[in-house]
Amino acid sequence: MTALAPRRDEPDLSFLLDHTSHVLRTRMAAALAEIGLTARMHCVLVHALEDERTQVQLAEIGDMDKTTMVVTVDALEKAGLAERRPSSTDRRARIIAVTPEGEKVAKRSQKIVDEVHRDALEALPKGDRENLLRALNSLAEGHLATPAEASAARRARQ
Template sequence: MAETPLRTVPDLTGMLIHAGHVLETQLTAALAEIGLTPRMQCVLVYALEEERTQIQLAELAYLDKTTMVGTVDALEKAGLAERKPSETDRRARIIAVTPAGAKAAADGQEVVDRVHGEALAALAASQRGPFADALAELVGGPLATPVEAQPVRRPRRRT
């Protein structure tokens, strides 16, 4: 049997994927208690910042078109947002947050802050700031933009 290769640096991919998954499940459970999903919360917050189209919101929230449509449908059904013509471009439709949606976004932000605060509380107080700063530096720098990558395909077999 071949020998396992020796790691020379920590497995950042594995650790970040695992931590992200666990944090997302915790956040999903906490937001569900107030009737939101992380996607709904994200869309509400970005839509409150400024007038944005569904496509713009999808890009900011890292949602594909189908998921975005379902998320906005759920927000509309709950009375938290509505699709409206843009005030600056009548051809475009924006996602407008209702007063109930603004309240839900504020409540949701409290939940998000609590969940993130609980995660950071696992670190010593002196480590929290430097950890968040280092992560922000990675996300804003070398990990800011995904590279375009094609899945490796097997060559077709000739028959």
Template sequence: MATSTRAASVADLAFLLSQASHALTTEMTAGLTELGISPRGHCVLSRAMSCDLTQSQVAELCALDKTTMVVTIDELEKAGFVQRRPSSTDRRARIVWVTEEGKRTVAQAHEIVARICDDVLAALPAREREAFVDGLVRLVQGRLSTPVHCERPVRRRAPRVP
């Protein structure tokens, strides 16, 4: 019976990963609401804090398309968390500059995200947690790092509204 259960789980890997991602994103969305940012906004703020990156560079680091990045930056800018500044090397590009308020917000967001992740991973036995995360990292940085080409591109679904 264990073999057939494992075979069914492997066959449903995309479903399992999708469900886990959806549930985790929903929980993070709820947790970050008090700060006025979304998980996507948290990702953008976190990546933009590292150095002077253009919108395109931050979008690439966050796996966001151009339109989604512009909307996200608009939201963060309106909230006072970032500013768009001209690049010193390319007058067409804009640097995403995190404001002091944005830095405080991202620090608080890191605490919330860490708490949620710790709580989620606590559902696994302690000896399995590190291996689980290491395995996901290897998949995302390796085999699943670049989507294959297909005739009908797969669209990412929008989060469900409860």
């Protein structure tokens, strides 16, 4: 005997956000894989180009744990796209420096990321795009800006 699903009075926002985010991430992963990058590698490259940043700072920006960040930077180094160097401002710290080849790849990958985002938004009428972006920004900067502190709350795999 199959139990009946409970009646819903509210839209399933969790499903809508999770599903669309998952599909967008898979499309992004496929597009970036064509140039040999992962989304994490792209994230590290573009943010390392913006400013002199340590591995810890880049991990925080990309919401990566220490192990994932080390693996990501190792892959970038192996590919010749980035390298660990001493910081110019703190001799104890090491920064992630993007190589000239890494800079070219980062520019290319940013175009790919922008295209994936543009394609997703272009599936909506123009007014809906603007409304969606405004609403998501409002949630991200307001009510949903900070995760719950509950120890049972787990972040989905990236």
